[in-house]
Amino acid sequence: MNRSPFEERPPFGESIDEYINRLRNVRFRGKSFLRLAGVLLILILLFGSFYQIQPEQVGVVLQFGRFSRTTEPGLRFKIPIVESVIKVPVQRQLKQEFGFRTIETSGLRSEYSDRAYLEESSMLTGDLNVAVVEWIVQYRVSDPYLYLFKVRNVEDTFRFMNEAVVREVVGDRTVTEVLTVGRQEIETTVQQRLQELCNQYQSGITVDQVVLQNVNPPDPVKPSWDEVNQAQQQKDRLINEARAEYNQVVPRAKGEAQQTILQAEGFALDRVNRAQGDATRFKALHDAYRRAPEVTRKRMYLETMQQILPRVGGKLILDEGAKGVMPLLPLENLQKTISTGAGRKEVTP
Numbered sequence: 116m117n118r119s120p121f122e123e124r125p126p127f128g129e130s131i132d133e134y135i136n137r138l139r140n141v142r143f144r145g146k147s148f149l150r151l152a153g154v155l156l157i158l159i160l161l162f163g164s165f166y167q168i169q170p171e172q173v174g175v176v177l178q179f180g181r182f183s184r185t186t187e188p189g190l191r192f193k194i195p196i197v198e199s200v201i202k203v204p205v206q207r208q209l210k211q212e213f214g215f216r217t218i219e220t221s222g223l224r225s226e227y228s229d230r231a232y233l234e235e236s237s238m239l240t241g242d243l244n245v246a247v248v249e250w251i252v253q254y255r256v257s258d259p260y261l262y263l264f265k266v267r268n269v270e271d272t273f274r275f276m277n278e279a280v281v282r283e284v285v286g287d288r289t290v291t292e293v294l295t296v297g298r299q300e301i302e303t304t305v306q307q308r309l310q311e312l313c314n315q316y317q318s319g320i321t322v323d324q325v326v327l328q329n330v331n332p333p334d335p336v337k338p339s340w341d342e343v344n345q346a347q348q349q350k351d352r353l354i355n356e357a358r359a360e361y362n363q364v365v366p367r368a369k370g371e372a373q374q375t376i377l378q379a380e381g382f383a384l385d386r387v388n389r390a391q392g393d394a395t396r397f398k399a400l401h402d403a404y405r406r407a408p409e410v411t412r413k414r415m416y417l418e419t420m421q422q423i424l425p426r427v428g429g430k431l432i433l434d435e436g437a438k439g440v441m442p443l444l445p446l447e448n449l450q451k452t453i454s455t456g457a458g459r460k461e462v463t464p
Contacts (some may be wrong), residue, residue, distance in 0.1 A: 166188055174200045175184070185259060211442050215232060216232070240288060245333050248285060248329075252325055253326070254328050255320070298330065306324065
């Protein structure tokens with residue numbers, strides 16, 4: 116069959132009916148694709164309109180990249196494409212490590228990196244010694260707006276602030292204070308100054324705690340430092356032992372000396388009082404003797420006998436004027452007295 120030169124020929128040798136059917140199929144498939152794309156777009160917009168804020172977070176909503184509002188925990192709505200959300204953990208305690216890195220924490224044991232971060236931990240003390248200081252800073256985000264928009268790269272800035280403050284505080288103290296007795300004071304001072312810097316920079320960060328994890332001398336001088344510490348500990352031990360011996364011996368010696376002094380003072384006072392009493396008694400006796408010599412002499416004799424006779428064991432008194440009387444003598448008691456050598460024979464006229 117001859118075709119007109121102006122008649123359109125279907126491509127690839129297809130007939131007109133086949134070509135029309137193929138165009139219909141292509142149009143139908145294009146409509147199906149548009150419907151599918153529309154459904155997907157609706158689903159994307161629907162699911163992109165809601166977001167979930169966890170209990171420890173706060174949502175910061177941005178409209179075309181500009182701060183709009185903050186949202187509390189829960190299921191929230193936003194305008195798709197127009198608004199975006201940044202979730203900030205305000206209730207979670209964050210931390211930064213200096214001088215070391217924790218690789219993994221499993222259970223109660225933590226694994227640390229083998230690398231030595233000496234560029235962070237090596238510090239010069241006030242007495243021109245070097246100390247290796249490792250520490251941890253625990254902090255929280257107190258103001259999400261300041262945290263996100265007031266300071267660029269706030270985490271790096273906060274890290275640089277930590278290094279600057281710790282180096283300043285360590286540089287004001289001796290190496291002995293840094294390694295031993297001054298650690299608590301250093302932690303408190305660093306926390307206060309770091310918080311002042313955070314407030315000055317309006318970083319929205321609250322510093323909870325600064326902990327000196329490990330403080331050591333550098334490895335090349337560590338053996339010498341250990342020997343110095345051992346010598347210092349031995350010195351302190353000997354001083355404590357000497358003080359204990361001193362506290363045990365010296366107070367006892369002081370007590371014994373005080374006791375001896377008090378005894379001597381008591382003995383001296385007794386002798387003086389006795390001497391004064393004897394002198395006063397002798398003067399009184401002398402005055403009485405001058406007034407009545409006979410009476411005083413007899414009284415002195417009787418008083419003397421009164422003191423002496425009770426000390427005499429056995430006594431035998433005979434009267435020469437007694438006649439016809441058989442004296443009754445306690446011979447048994449007299450024999451005992453004589454046998455003991457305590458008996459005495461006294462004859463009174």
